[in-house]
Amino acid sequence: MFTESIWEWPGLCGWYRLLEPITVKASEYGAPTTRTQVFFYGYDPERVNSLFEADFLPSRSNDVRVKDALALLPSVRASWQTEAQSWRSVGSLGESFFEQRIANFIPTGVGNKQAIREYRKSRLVSGFLGTLHQRRTVRRFFVESWGD
DSSP, X not given: OOOSOGGGXXXXXXXXXXXXXXXXXXXXXXXXXXXXXXXXXXXXXXTSOOOOGGGGXXXXXXXXXXXXXXXXXXXXXXXXXXXXXXXXXXXXOTTOXXXXXXXXXXXXXXXXXXXXXXXXXXXXXXXXXXXXXXXXXXXXXXXXXXXX
């Protein structure tokens, strides 16, 4: 197991400036989860202007919940088995923070251009492929409690 602290690496600390670890709640950055993670940032002061922990903090605190991310998605049918069948219309979350993030803040170079175009034009999203279960599996869904 790795036990040496990165703060103790003379080569790294000699040329990189390391910020204190930053605890991040993903929903505060527009992700539909409350998962908390710790990020470590370092930078080369010869190539980047000074950075501070505050540079990485969210500009506003708008909690995004999974229920918001899943709202207005279609119910997937097991018969949807092809790429063409996987394109489905999704509803709108109005002027919500999450809606604005997914519709208007797609970083350059991220995402499939056709998928982004279809979403913006017709609110079509791909990936709604159904899962065909064996009969015994379907029966088990109705017999067992969640978590069994």
